[in-house]
Amino acid sequence: LDPHPLPPWPGELTSLRHDEPSGTWSVIAVHSTRLGPAVGGTRAMAYPALPAAVADARRLAGAMTLKVAVAGLPMGGGKSVLVLPAPRHRLHDDTWCRALEAHARHIELLRGTYWTGPDIGTDTADMDVLRRHTTYAFGRSEADGGSGTSAEATAVGVVAAVRAAVREAGHPGLDGLRILVQGLGAVGMRVARTVSASGAHLLVADVDPARVERAVGLAGAVEVVAPEEVVGTPCDALVPCAVGGLIDARVARTLPAAVVVGGANNVLADDEAADVLAARGVVVAPDFVANAGGAIHLVGREVLGWSAERVRERAEAIEGTLAEIFADARARGVGSVRAALERAERSLVVEPAA
Numbered sequence: 001l002d003p004h005p006l007p008p009w010p011g012e013l014t015s016l017r018h019d020e021p022s023g024t025w026s027v028i029a030v031h032s033t034r035l036g037p038a039v040g041g042t043r044a045m046a047y048p049a050l051p052a053a054v055a056d057a058r059r060l061a062g063a064m065t066l067k068v069a070v071a072g073l074p075m076g077g078g079k080s081v082l083v084l085p086a087p088r089h090r091l092h093d094d095t096w097c098r099a100l101e102a103h104a105r106h107i108e109l110l111r112g113t114y115w116t117g118p119d120i121g122t123d124t125a126d127m128d129v130l131r132r133h134t135t136y137a138f139g140r141s142e143a144d145g146g147s148g149t150s151a152e153a154t155a156v157g158v159v160a161a162v163r164a165a166v167r168e169a170g171h172p173g174l175d176g177l178r179i180l181v182q183g184l185g186a187v188g189m190r191v192a193r194t195v196s197a198s199g200a201h202l203l204v205a206d207v208d209p210a211r212v213e214r215a216v217g218l219a220g221a222v223e224v225v226a227p228e229e230v231v232g233t234p235c236d237a238l239v240p241c242a243v244g245g246l247i248d249a250r251v252a253r254t255l256p257a258a259v260v261v262g263g264a265n266n267v268l269a270d271d272e273a274a275d276v277l278a279a280r281g282v283v284v285a286p287d288f289v290a291n292a293g294g295a296i297h298l299v300g301r302e303v304l305g306w307s308a309e310r311v312r313e314r315a316e317a318i319e320g321t322l323a324e325i326f327a328d329a330r331a332r333g334v335g336s337v338r339a340a341l342e343r344a345e346r347s348l349v350v351e352p353a354a
C-alpha cells in the first residue's frame with residue numbers, strides 16, 4: 001500500500017477523529033503502554049496539513065515514553081494534537097469549547113489507554129472543560145479537583161538540568177553565566193526568573209513583545225535577543241522553551257552555545273543534530289530528561305498521591321539523573337542523548353514472567 005500520507009510507525013496506535021461543527025481534527029498517538037497507561041498532553045494549534053499533525057503527535061508521543069521511563073514513573077507515552085482550522089486566538093470561544101468536547105469524547109473512547117494533560121495551546125482551564133466529557137485528563141485546576149499547573153514543577157526540573165549541564169561544562173554554578181531562555185511561556189518565564197535570581201546574566205527571546213517586556217522587568221540587566229538570532233548568539237547555556245525543532249544538524253554545526261538544555265519537547269530537529277553537538281563538545285541535557293518535571297507533577301500528584309514537596313524533590317532529582325547520564329556518556333565516549341536513550345531503554349525492558 002502507498003505509505004503516504006501516513007507512513008508506518010513503531011508506536012501502538014494512532015487514532016484520528018474529525019469534528020464537523022468545530023472543523024477540527026483530534027489526533028491521538030499512543031507510543032507505548034508497556035509500563036502503564038500512556039500519558040502526554042494535548043497540543044492545540046493549526047497545522048499546514050493533517051499528516052504534519054500526525055507526525056508531530058507521534059514524535060511527541062515517542063518522547064513521552066522516554067520521559068516517563070527515565071523519570072521512573074509507572075506510565076507509558078502518548079500525545080494528542082487538536083488540529084485547529086485557524087490559530088486559537090482567532091477561534092470563537094464556542095468553537096474552541098466544541099473542539100475540546102469532541103477531543104474529550106475521542107479520549108474517552110480509548111477508555112484510559114491514553115491520559116491527557118496540558119501542552120502548548122492548552123491550559124488548566126481547558127483541562128477543566130475536557131474533564132466534563134472524559135475521565136482521562138490530568139492537570140485540572142485545584143478548584144475543580146485537579147493538581148493545577150504543571151509549569152512550576154517543569155521549570156524546577158529544567159533549572160536543575162541547567163545546573164547539572166553547566167557543571168558538566170566546568171562551571172560550579174549559574175552565577176555570572178550568560179543564560180539564554182528562548183520562549184517565555186508558562187515554563188520559560190519561570191526558568192528566566194529563577195536563573196536570574198541565581199545570579200545568571202539573563203538573555204531572553206520570544207516572538208511576543210509583551211512577554212519580552214515582562215521578562216525585562218524581572219531583573220536588573222536583561223539582554224533581549226531577536227527570535228531569529230537565538231541560534232547565533234554566544235551564551236553559556238541555551239534553554240529552548242518554545243515549540244520544538246530549533247536545532248537541526250546545520251544549526252548544530254555553528255551554534256555558539258556551550259550548553260543546551262531542553263525545556264521544550266523535541267528541541268533537536270533530527271538525529272544528526274545530537275551527534276554534531278556531541279562532536280563539538282556542546283553539553284546537551286536531553287529534553288526528555290530535563291523537562292520531565294511536568295509529568296512528575298501530574299502523575300505524582302494525581303496517580304501516585306505525592307505531596308507538592310515530594311514532586312519538587314523528584315523534579316530537583318533531575319540534576320542527579322543528568323549527572324549520571326553525563327558521567328556514563330563520558331566514560332563510554334558517546335553523546336549524552338545516546339546515553340539517555342539507552343537509560344530509557346533499560347527502564348523499558350520488562351522482565352519476562354518466571
Ligand code: HCI
Nearest residue numbers: 039040041116117295298
Ligand atoms: C509533557 O511532559 O510534555 C506532558 C506532560 C504530561 C504528563 C502526563 C499527562 C499529560 C501531560
